[in-house]
Amino acid sequence: MQVLVIGGAGYIGSHVVRRLLDAGHKVHVLDNMYSGREENLFPEAGFTRGDILEYGPLATLMQQGWDAVVHLAAFKAAGESMVKPEKYSVNNICGTVNILNAMSESDVRRFVFSSSAAVYGEPEYLPVDEEHPARPENYYGFTKLEIERILSWYDKLRGIRFAALRYFNAAGYDPEGRVRGLERNPANLLPVIMEVALGTRERLDIFGDDYDTPDGTGIRDYVHVSDLADAHLQAMDYVSAQDRSLVVNLGSESGISVKEMVETARRVTGEKISAHVTDRRPGDPAKLVASSSRAHELLGWRAERSDVETLVRTSWEVYKGH
Numbered sequence: 178m179q180v181l182v183i184g185g186a187g188y189i190g191s192h193v194v195r196r197l198l199d200a201g202h203k204v205h206v207l208d209n210m211y212s213g214r215e216e217n218l219f220p221e222a223g224f225t226r227g228d229i230l231e232y233g234p235l236a237t238l239m240q241q242g243w244d245a246v247v248h249l250a251a252f253k254a255a256g257e258s259m260v261k262p263e264k265y266s267v268n269n270i271c272g273t274v275n276i277l278n279a280m281s282e283s284d285v286r287r288f289v290f291s292s293s294a295a296v297y298g299e300p301e302y303l304p305v306d307e308e309h310p311a312r313p314e315n316y317y318g319f320t321k322l323e324i325e326r327i328l329s330w331y332d333k334l335r336g337i338r339f340a341a342l343r344y345f346n347a348a349g350y351d352p353e354g355r356v357r358g359l360e361r362n363p364a365n366l367l368p369v370i371m372e373v374a375l376g377t378r379e380r381l382d383i384f385g386d387d388y389d390t391p392d393g394t395g396i397r398d399y400v401h402v403s404d405l406a407d408a409h410l411q412a413m414d415y416v417s418a419q420d421r422s423l424v425v426n427l428g429s430e431s432g433i434s435v436k437e438m439v440e441t442a443r444r445v446t447g448e449k450i451s452a453h454v455t456d457r458r459p460g461d462p463a464k465l466v467a468s469s470s471r472a473h474e475l476l477g478w479r480a481e482r483s484d485v486e487t488l489v490r491t492s493w494e495v496y497k498g499h
């Protein structure tokens with residue numbers, strides 16, 4: 178298939194591009210390089226530098242007869258979305274609407290969308306399945322949910338079949354070392370730990386150690402980015418073969434605490450990794466773990482590289498080389 182990957186120079190996007198290329202697809206990347214990195218571009222894929230907010234060039238690119246569009250170009254810092262909602266409205270909502278309008282104009286009918294576990298908000302039960310009420314607690318999660326709702330209308334009205342992939346906590350790097358770009362100003366736990374290990378950040382703030390969890394720190398469901406990349410390929414195939422849309426969680430179904438992540442990183446890197454406990458971060462639930470049984474049933478997908486050791490080791494392989 179000919180696939181347009183929007184945001185393909187980013188952290189998750191570059192892993193998705195790698196996977197699509199490995200599977201023999203023809204890939205073209207559209208990225209404004211705001212968070213994307215040049216070193217994440219693969220010579221086998223085409224590349225256009227451009228912004229989803231510029232409708233004209235986007236619509237022109239869309240006319241090139243793509244079999245599917247994978248869209249990962251969004252801002253993703255939940256905390257920032259609460260203080261800069263406009264930025265998230267414009268990019269995550271208006272930008273995605275532009276893509277969908279360009280698709281319907283050009284008759285492109287398959288769409289794989291990066292959604293998020295942030296659509297659920299504070300969990301009412303665990304593990305969180307797709308039937309769990311969606312009540313986002315941050316504006317970022319709201320933008321993702323809003324697009325999912327728009328998608329179900331474009332499915333009905335325009336025949337655009339979509340896969341909304343609700344990622345839990347993406348982490349790790351390509352185990353074969355083919356993706357080298359580091360995220361700029363990361364706010365997520367594992368890249369922050371890696372920067373402390375590398376010495377480019379002084380210390381890790383642990384956001385609370387008085388949660389109702391075995392060691393008191395927050396528990397999340399971390400899923401290896403190469404597992405996520407596999408799911409994009411499988412979802413694209415599903416949407417094409419079944420001519421049907423789907424919404425699925427992508428998680429490992431197991432939880433890792435902040436302390437466990439830090440301790441594993443100390444062992445794997447041999448670095449001290451200074452950490453101290455600070456206040457809780459507003460809106461953080463104690464524990465968030467996915468049920469991914471729907472992804473297993475419909476796509477045959479399961480996280481296979483998402484154990485704490487592999488997450489930390491594959492990340493450190495990339496960080497220590499910088």
Ligand code: UDP
Pocket residue numbers: 255346364365366367369381382383384385394395396397435458461
């Ligand atoms: N966390 C932390 N310090 C940091 C970043 C994250 O203690 O500098 C904790 C956070 O409170 C949560 C977990 O690590 O329990 C994962 O947070 P992250 O921001 O990576 O993802 P989120 O779960 O918020 O999407």
